[in-house]
Amino acid sequence: MQEWVPEVPNTLGVDRGGIRLTGSECPSCNRVYFPAMKICPNCLDDNRPMKTKILSDIGKIYSFSIAQVAPPGFEVPHVQAYIDLEEGVRVFSLLVECGDVKKLRTGLPVKLVIVHVGENEEGKERLTYCFRPIFEEDER
Amino acid sequence: MRPVYVLGVGMTKFGKYIEKSLKNLSFEAAWNAIHDSGIGANEIEMAFFANAYAGLITGQESIRGQTVFREIGLMGIPIFNIENACASGSSAFYLAHLAVASGQVDVALALGAEKLFCGDLNKSLHALSTSSDLEIEGRMGILFAGIYSMRVHNHMAKYGLTREQLAKVAVKNHDHGALNPYAQYRNRVSVDEVLESRMIADPITLLMTCPMGDGAAAVIVGSENVLSRLNQPALRVASTVLQTARISKIGEKSIVERTSKEAYIKAGISPKDVNVAEVHDAVAPIELLLYEQLGFCKPGESGHWIDEGVTWIGGSLPVNPSGGLSSKGHPAGATGLAQITELVWHLRGEAGERQIKPIPKVALAENGGGNVAGETAAVAVHILVRE
Numbered sequence: 001m002q003e004w005v006p007e008v009p010n011t012l013g014v015d016r017g018g019i020r021l022t023g024s025e026c027p028s029c030n031r032v033y034f035p036a037m038k039i040c041p042n043c044l045d046d047n048r049p050m051k052t053k054i055l056s057d058i059g060k061i062y063s064f065s066i067a068q069v070a071p072p073g074f075e076v077p078h079v080q081a082y083i084d085l086e087e088g089v090r091v092f093s094l095l096v097e098c099g100d101v102k103k104l105r106t107g108l109p110v111k112l113v114i115v116h117v118g119e120n121e122e123g124k125e126r127l128t129y130c131f132r133p134i135f136e137e138d139e140r
Numbered sequence: 141m142r143p144v145y146v147l148g149v150g151m152t153k154f155g156k157y158i159e160k161s162l163k164n165l166s167f168e169a170a171w172n173a174i175h176d177s178g179i180g181a182n183e184i185e186m187a188f189f190a191n192a193y194a195g196l197i198t199g200q201e202s203i204r205g206q207t208v209f210r211e212i213g214l215m216g217i218p219i220f221n222i223e224n225a226c227a228s229g230s231s232a233f234y235l236a237h238l239a240v241a242s243g244q245v246d247v248a249l250a251l252g253a254e255k256l257f258c259g260d261l262n263k264s265l266h267a268l269s270t271s272s273d274l275e276i277e278g279r280m281g282i283l284f285a286g287i288y289s290m291r292v293h294n295h296m297a298k299y300g301l302t303r304e305q306l307a308k309v310a311v312k313n314h315d316h317g318a319l320n321p322y323a324q325y326r327n328r329v330s331v332d333e334v335l336e337s338r339m340i341a342d343p344i345t346l347l348m349t350c351p352m353g354d355g356a357a358a359v360i361v362g363s364e365n366v367l368s369r370l371n372q373p374a375l376r377v378a379s380t381v382l383q384t385a386r387i388s389k390i391g392e393k394s395i396v397e398r399t400s401k402e403a404y405i406k407a408g409i410s411p412k413d414v415n416v417a418e419v420h421d422a423v424a425p426i427e428l429l430l431y432e433q434l435g436f437c438k439p440g441e442s443g444h445w446i447d448e449g450v451t452w453i454g455g456s457l458p459v460n461p462s463g464g465l466s467s468k469g470h471p472a473g474a475t476g477l478a479q480i481t482e483l484v485w486h487l488r489g490e491a492g493e494r495q496i497k498p499i500p501k502v503a504l505a506e507n508g509g510g511n512v513a514g515e516t517a518a519v520a521v522h523i524l525v526r527e
Contacts (some may be wrong), residue, residue: 007279008276008279008280009275009276013316031389033387035276036386040402041386041387050280052454061288062293062294063293063294063297064290064293065283065286065287065289065290065341066284066289066341066342067283067285067286067340067341067342068284068338068339068340068341068525069283069340069341070281071269071278071281071282071283072282074268074281074283078280078283078286078341079291080282080283080286080290082514084267084289084390088389088390089390090390090514092279092280092282092514094280094281106293106294106297119332128279128280
C-alpha cells in the first residue's frame with residue numbers, strides 16, 4: 001500500500017519508482033490538465049476516460065514573484081512562479097533553494113523537488129511539489 | 141428581453157467603521173438609493189444582497205440578506221444572497237438586471253455591503269484568503285499579491301512597462317480619490333512616495349495596493365414604464381455580462397478579454413465608444429493590463445497611455461474617476477455596485493468636483509473576484525448608455 005498521500009489532490013503519481021508530477025490528458029482534444037481532472041472541460045464527454053499523464057521534471061519559469069509576505073504556514077520571502085512544461089501546461093509552484101533571488105529570471109530552467117509536509121491522521125507521509133532553479137554554474 | 145434602466149444609486153463613504161455594523165452600512169446605502177430613485181420602497185419587488193465575508197467575520201453565514209433587509213424594513217419579497225468574492229456586487233447587479241429584463245418584476249434592488257474591520261486583523265486576512273480554491277491553490281501556497289505581481293512582471297518583461305509607469309496609476313487614482321467625498325483615502329501621493337513605500341510583492345509596493353475597508357452601495361433598476369413616470373435621464377443597461385474562470389491553454393484569451401468582448405457585442409458598441417470606466421484595480425498596476433484587455437488600447441500601449449494622461453480626469457478616457465479600489469477603497473461585496481454608482485453620477489452630471497466633461501454618454505464597469513486555476517474566478521462587465 002502507498003505510504004504517502006499528495007498534499008494537493010490529483011498532483012502526484014509514481015513512474016519507474018519515482019514520484020512525479022502527474023496530470024491528465026483528454027483522449028479527444030489532447031489537452032493536458034494539472035492537477036489531473038476527471039472530465040475535460042473543453043469536451044465535456046464522460047464516455048472516454050481521461051488518460052494519466054506523467055509530466056516533465058524540468059520546466060522553464062514563465063513568470064515569478066518574490067513576496068515579503070506569505071500565507072500562514074509558509075516562509076518569507078515567498079517565491080511563487082508559473083512554470084511552463086513541455087507538455088503544454090503552465091503549473092503554479094513555489095520555488096525553493098533559490099539562493100540569490102536577484103538571479104531569478106523568466107525562462108530560467110527549473111527542476112522538480114518533492115517536499116515532505118508532515119503526516120496525516122493515518123500516519124502517512126504528506127508530500128507536495130516545488131521547483132528549484134537550475135543556475136548555469138550548477139550545470140557545469 | 142426588454143430594456144432595463146438604472147433608476148437610483150446610493151452608497152456610504154468607504155472607510156474603517158468601528159461603530160457601524162453591516163446592517164447600519166446596508167441601511168444607509170439602500171435608503172440613499174431609494175431616495176435617489178424617487179420610487180417608493182414598496183415598489184421594490186425583488187432584492188439581491190451581495191456580501192463575501194460576513195459569514196467568517198460575524199458568523200452570520202446563512203440568510204445574510206434577510207438579516208440586513210430586516211434592518212432596512214424591506215421584508216416579504218424574494219431576497220437572494222449572492223456571493224462571488226470581490227465580484228459579488230456586480231453579480232447582484234447582473235441578477236437584478238435579469239429579473240427586470242425577463243419581465244418577472246418591474247423594479248429590483250441590488251445591495252452590496254462588507255465589513256472587514258472587526259478588531260481582529262488575522263480573522264479579516266483569513267476571510268480574504270478563502271477566495272481561492274483552498275484544497276488546490278490554497279495548499280499550493282497561492283498569495284493573491286503574488287499572482288498580481290507575476291502578471292505585472294510578465295508584462296514588464298514583454299513590453300517594457302517601467303516601475304514609474306506602475307506608480308503613476310496609484311498617483312492618478314489617489315488624485316481622483318482626493319476629489320471624492322466617498323473615498324477611504326483622500327490624500328495625494330507622488331511617484332517617489334509610491335515607489336519608496338514598503339515592498340509587498342515585487343514590483344508591487346504598499347501604496348499600489350487597495351486598503352481593507354467597510355462600506356455599502358446599492359443600485360435600483362427598473363423597466364421603461366417605471367422610468368417614464370420618474371423625472372430623470374434614461375440610463376439604459378446596454379449590456380451586463382458575467383463569465384467565470386476556465387482552464388486556458390497557453391496563449392488563449394484572458395477572462396477579461398472574453399467577458400468584455402461579449403459585453404461590447406451585446407451593447408452594439410466598440411471600446412472606442414466608451415467615455416468613462418471604473419475598473420478593478422485590486423493593485424494599481426493591474427489597471428494598465430486592463431486597458432489592454434478591455435480593448436481601450438493595443439497590447440503594450442498602456443504605459444504610454446498613463447504617461448500621456450489619457451486616463452486622468454480631463455483625459456480622453458478617464459478611468460477610475462472615483463479613485464478606484466486603490467484610493468476609494470474595496471469593501472468586497474460593495475465594490476461592483478459602487479462602480480455603477482460612480483458611473484451613474486457621471487452620466488447624470490452629478491459627480492461634483494470630479495465630474496467628467498463633457499458629460500459622458502457611454503460608461504463601462506469591470507469587476508473581478510476570486511481566483512481559480514490561475515484565472516480570476518468571476519468577472520463582470522457592464523455597459524451603461526445615456527439615451
